[in-house]
Structure formats: C-alpha cells, structure tokens
Amino acid sequence: MKTREMVMDTYDLQCSGPFSLKEDRFKRTLEIMPFFKLLPEGNPHETPEMLGAELDLLQAMFLCKVFDQMFKISAVPVPTRYWEPKVSVEDAWQIALAEHQRVRDEHPDWLLGDLDEKWSPYSFATYSQVYHFWCTNGKAQKEGKIPGMWGVMVDRVDGSIWTREHLDALQVMDSLIRKL
Numbered sequence: 001m002k003t004r005e006m007v008m009d010t011y012d013l014q015c016s017g018p019f020s021l022k023e024d025r026f027k028r029t030l031e032i033m034p035f036f037k038l039l040p041e042g043n044p045h046e047t048p049e050m051l052g053a054e055l056d057l058l059q060a061m062f063l064c065k066v067f068d069q070m071f072k073i074s075a076v077p078v079p080t081r082y083w084e085p086k087v088s089v090e091d092a093w094q095i096a097l098a099e100h101q102r103v104r105d106e107h108p109d110w111l112l113g114d115l116d117e118k119w120s121p122y123s124f125a126t127y128s129q130v131y132h133f134w135c136t137n138g139k140a141q142k143e144g145k146i147p148g149m150w151g152v153m154v155d156r157v158d159g160s161i162w163t164r165e166h167l168d169a170l171q172v173m174d175s176l177i178r179k180l
Helices: 003-008 024-032 034-038 057-071 089-106 138-142 164-179
Strands: 011-016 074-079 130-136 149-155
Touching (some): 024 057
C-alpha cells in the first residue's frame, strides 16, 4: 500500500469491545466535543465492527486515539472500500494456494507444510481487510523461531497478496495513533 493511496482513502473505524454509540457516555461526549460529530448518528448496533463513518486519514487516526484514551475501546482506521468485500473466502483460498505453491517452489529449503484451509485473523488491525492462511515453516522451526509458521494474506477487496509493505504501513499508522 503506497502512502499516497493511504492519504487519499476514505476511512471508517473498526472497533472492538462491547459498546453502543447510543450509550450516555457517547451522548455526553458528543455534546462537549464537536469533532465527535464526524461519527454517523445513532449506529444502533452493539459492538459495531465498523461505525459507518467516512473520514479522512487524520480524522480517523485522531478518533482512534480518542476511543482508546477516553473509552478504552480499541479502534483502527480501515478504508471504507472494505465495507463490502468482493473476494469470497473460497476465492481467497485458491489465491492463497497458488501463492503457497509459488513460494514452496521458490524456497524449497523453507520446508513449508500444507496450507490450513481455515483462515484466521493476523491481527485486529487486519481482520476486516485480509484473509490470512497459515502453514508450518520447517526451516523456521529448526532455527527455533516461534511460532515457526508462514502465512499468506489475501486482500478481501482486490484479491492481491499483502506484502511486508502493507504491514509496515499499518504499523506506522498504529505508532502514530499511539503517539498523537
């Protein structure tokens, strides 16, 4: 993910933790902190995965910080294009299998096991953006690395394989949010 793309995107907040925006604590905050008006009114869902906001990156990062500090709710900015994934888990599995085979062929010394068909989240920050499939990495295990696994992440919107660059961009964004 290029920095320019990140800045130009429209973002929503992906949240974790039990809450509803209709709670009194949010109503009171809205009255005294005008920037909370950036959030959509009255999302009625308990623990909404996505709030339905349409924010620029700086607004989203700022509100993530506010959610964390004021309400102890973890939130991460996620581009709004992930509201409706276009890649099914079945299609992602086929893409992941092809990438797994490519890497096995390119790096036979890694001793990659079979890819697990059950996808699992890599982290809270990537949960709504990628399907992540895992397998054992025999070389890493022999070297004592924990967890000794290899994974492939398939984007839920365009089916691309996420690279280290994608994860680094998320880490930079997370670091900036925590240091705001």
